Amino acid sequence: MxxxxxxxxxxxxxQEKTIVVKVERRFTHPLLKKTVRRSKNYHAHxxxxxxxIGDTVSIEETKPMSKLKRWIVLPAAQAQG
Structure with missing residues (x-):
């Protein structure tokens, strides 16, 4: 997978070696047919x-590193590609 x-x-x-990344998703509400924005915070290594703070980053799913960390930050060159 x-x-x-x-x-x-x-x-x-x-935090030490950890950043919190806010990921926003948009979808159309099934009843109202209106675009809705929802966001979620992810802890990334x-x-x-x-x-x-304020940087745009790409994060990749990985094995659990701690109670909250299940993501790693991709290098800037790899994130754009």
Whole structure:
């Protein structure tokens, strides 16, 4: 099964080697036919501590690293491709 890759914005970098990424998704409401935005925060492993608040990053699903971390940050060059 392929690993999921999501794109979002860094909302916190206060933890050691961990960033919090807000991922927003849009969908059409089935009854109202209106575009709705929903967001979710993901804790991602950032080994190099290269990303700061406001940066757009891509994260990839991986094995659990801790209670909350199940994602790793992709390098900037790989994230664009």
């Amino acid at each position: 392929p690993k999921r890759i999501l794109q979002g914005v860094v909302v916190s970098d206060k 950032d080994e190099t501590k290269a990303f700061k």
